[in-house]
Amino acid sequence: MRNLPDGELMKLVRQRQRQALSELYDRYVELVYSYAWRALRDEAAAREIVQAVFLRLWTTESEYSPEKGRFSSWILAITRNLVIDRLRRLRKESAHFIRPEPEMLDRVPDRSESPEDQAIRGAFRRQIREAFRHLSAQQIQLLEHFYWQGYSLRELAELYGQPLGTIKSRLHQTLKVLRKHLPAEEGWR
Amino acid sequence: MALTGPHSICDCLLEYVTGEIGDEEREAFERHLSHCEYCRRELETLSAAWEALPLDMERTKPPRDLKRQVFAALDVLEGKPSPITRRFTWTRRAWLASAAVFAAAFVLVAGGLLWGNVVDLFRKDIAPFPPEQPMAVPVSEMEWSVPLQPAEGAGDDGYGIACVVRQGGSKQFVVYVFGARRTIGNEAYHVWLVSGGERRSAGTFRVSDERGVGVLAVPIRAVDSFSFDAIGITLEPDADGSQPRGPRVFAGGAPPPR
Numbered sequence: 178m179r180n181l182p183d184g185e186l187m188k189l190v191r192q193r194q195r196q197a198l199s200e201l202y203d204r205y206v207e208l209v210y211s212y213a214w215r216a217l218r219d220e221a222a223a224r225e226i227v228q229a230v231f232l233r234l235w236t237t238e239s240e241y242s243p244e245k246g247r248f249s250s251w252i253l254a255i256t257r258n259l260v261i262d263r264l265r266r267l268r269k270e271s272a273h274f275i276r277p278e279p280e281m282l283d284r285v286p287d288r289s290e291s292p293e294d295q296a297i298r299g300a301f302r303r304q305i306r307e308a309f310r311h312l313s314a315q316q317i318q319l320l321e322h323f324y325w326q327g328y329s330l331r332e333l334a335e336l337y338g339q340p341l342g343t344i345k346s347r348l349h350q351t352l353k354v355l356r357k358h359l360p361a362e363e364g365w366r
Numbered sequence: 367m368a369l370t371g372p373h374s375i376c377d378c379l380l381e382y383v384t385g386e387i388g389d390e391e392r393e394a395f396e397r398h399l400s401h402c403e404y405c406r407r408e409l410e411t412l413s414a415a416w417e418a419l420p421l422d423m424e425r426t427k428p429p430r431d432l433k434r435q436v437f438a439a440l441d442v443l444e445g446k447p448s449p450i451t452r453r454f455t456w457t458r459r460a461w462l463a464s465a466a467v468f469a470a471a472f473v474l475v476a477g478g479l480l481w482g483n484v485v486d487l488f489r490k491d492i493a494p495f496p497p498e499q500p501m502a503v504p505v506s507e508m509e510w511s512v513p514l515q516p517a518e519g520a521g522d523d524g525y526g527i528a529c530v531v532r533q534g535g536s537k538q539f540v541v542y543v544f545g546a547r548r549t550i551g552n553e554a555y556h557v558w559l560v561s562g563g564e565r566r567s568a569g570t571f572r573v574s575d576e577r578g579v580g581v582l583a584v585p586i587r588a589v590d591s592f593s594f595d596a597i598g599i600t601l602e603p604d605a606d607g608s609q610p611r612g613p614r615v616f617a618g619g620a621p622p623p624r
Contacts, residue, residue, distance in 0.1 A: 214450060221622040228435060228511060352412045353412070357416075
């Protein structure tokens with residue numbers, strides 16, 4: 178199992194092999210948990226997202242195909258959908274739902290990773306942070322609202338009091354700037 | 367700045383990249399991609415940036431017991447306490463005693479098994495579920511779950527989850543533990559829910575197999591927002607008590623905010 182690529186493991190998962198799911202869990206739980214924690218800032222909720230993501234792998238009808246991209250992107254897309262469902266539900270229930278300020282986002286529970294992992298992750302993070310320096314404060318806020326907090330394009334149009342087309346243009350432009358300042362090679366992906 | 371392509375469908379590009387697109391539109395857009403160079407080029411750029419966004423997060427180690435929680439949830443979804451442990455017992459007296467407090471939150475049709483529907487449960491309310499009974503429909507959805515940790519001093523082999531699962535139109539509150547000590551004689555595990563400073567019984571179950579698996583499943587009203595502040599499981603001399611007498615062996619917190 179250990180040497181199998183993600184796509185092969187996913188095929189085994191579809192044949193109901195728990196060991197394959199266990200291996201995928203070991204490979205990706207930290208990514209999924211970190212994402213859920215970053216977006217929700219709530220341990221119980223982050224745990225539940227992790228559970229939902231891996232149960233979804235077990236029951237999903239949709240196929241993962243390696244030609245369409247990396248497994249990590251695929252599993253993050255599933256994670257983001259579940260996180261956003263939750264955030265939207267929370268927003269619906271509580272008009273006064275307050276998001277943590279960006280500077281609070283760096284405070285995380287003390288479960289440290291190994292120095293090597295830290296260095297690698299750190300390098301990736303530095304690269305994207307570097308690219309972020311080319312964005313305006315408004316563009317960063319737009320990404321925060323759209324990507325992390327899961328406001329839909331329509332909700333953002335309402336929130337910012339701008340036409341939908343303008344929001345889409347701004348987001349499109351923001352992503353283009355970001356791409357331009359990320360390293361050209363695929364190493365960071 | 368104009369960021370639109372030559373065709374009106376090019377306008378769906380951003381929705382496509384970010385996943386905010388319906389199935390029909392997605393298929394149409396994918397057909398369109400094969401003959402629109404503008405969209406192909408932009409798609410590559412936008413996807414690369416989009417996929418880089420999650421790099422902007424601190425890596426956080428997940429709690430160590432989370433894997434057990436996930437696989438316990440998988441057991442519940444698969445209806446898989448092993449066949450011999452599919453027995454579930456409860457006593458009429460215990461249920462009658464707690465009926466008053468539960469009337470608001472539960473449909474007290476019967477205790478029963480996860481893989482039965484409400485009608486099945488009602489029919490099988492007295493006899494234990496026969497092991498040869500075939501498994502029924504798989505459970506479709508878990509609404510939420512909370513991990514159950516061994517209580518202090520209870521040893522740390524056991525684990526469990528409490529969850530609400532939806533199956534068709536009905537909902538059940540399910541408590542699933544493993545690694546619990548086998549019950550002897552009349553002994554029973556008793557599930558208590560604490561809510562607003564008040565303790566209520568959710569029912570009892572016994573553990574008879576070597577993996578220490580026990581299951582309690584109670585149908586609840588689909589419309590109810592069923593919740594609690596804390597959950598505890600005690601090992602009782604019998605299934606009849608209305609207050610805990612034995613030691614607390616598992617404990618868990620409130621369900622996450624919905």
